[in-house]
Amino acid sequence: MKSKFSRKSFLKTGLFSGATALLGSLITGTPFSRSQQHSNDKKTADPPNEKKPHGGMSTVGLVDHKRNGFNPHEMLTDWDTGEVSQLPNGQTLREYEFVAIDKEIEIAPGVFFPAWTYNGRVPGPTIRCMEGDRIRIHFINAGSHPHTIHFHGIHSAEMDGVPGTGPGMIEPAESFTYEFDAKPFGCHLYHCHSSPLKRHIHKGLYGAFIVDPDPARHAEHSDIARSRLLGSEENESWQEFLIVMNGFDTNFDNDNEIYAANTVAFAYQNEPIRIDRERPVRIYLINTTEFDPINSFHLHANFFDFYDHGTTLTPTREMIDTVMMCQAQRGILEFTFEDFEPGKFMFHAHQSEFAELGWMSFFDLVNNREVSV
């Protein structure tokens, strides 16, 4: 039930002091303070732009992932399976704690964005579970505005996380526990549903909610289901990545100035994602871009199969190299580079403007079964 959380429980997590400190820095400091600019200058050891891939279309300098407290490379695979226990009926229970925190993040070198976050990161934690698991999310609003968590999936009205039903908006310093069974299987998302909606989402309150199929429920495609089930032997042969396509309106003109895959502009161009050419690739792709009605994903030199919303075990589209997505659309991409020579292969938004403003990436194809992200 909706309740006031105690400051003591907050201090235990250490998040309250962090949030307060960050809030303080937002009030007292300017996002583009001289010291931050200076510290970035020190890191501009990159080659001149003309030596960079794609004709200098990139940023100069590096984002301080440590300061952000999250790294786009780790986000590719940091599935959060929650705190696991069993309910009396034998059902798996996965518990999470989500805290809404106002936090300034660096989205491109020297470009700071006053984000609203779940647990201090954008996107928020990647929930990964199996179809039929019970999901329990203890939500604490330590932010400065009313927020919710709205899950895409099947659940009761009470748990929908929208104003006007159930607990509605969770006010600052309030908490609520969302609980439901994870279904249907697929590649889903969650996001804040407070109004104005596009502002609350675009500020950073979103994340992935991946529900793996339960092989026992899909006898006709149980091998495929097992290949998607995290922890199964079949799943281990796959290289799986989460990519959330997002954008940032840095000057509040209702238009995005920075675009990215997993928040940091050009993160996977400056440091390509290494993949083993012998193992198939599966991408959980989600579009959370606000202000622009669509975003897209284009893979160079290859084609992929696509599973719309991830809710089927056979492809809904085969042999495509570009997929277009409206806001909140998502899907699973599967492809292999098995017959390719090692090398760098681009992937990016096929809206050229988005690519030039940050949503441009590379896979680095290597001969190495031990490759890790």
Ligand SMILES: [Cu+2]
């Ligand atoms: Cu919100």
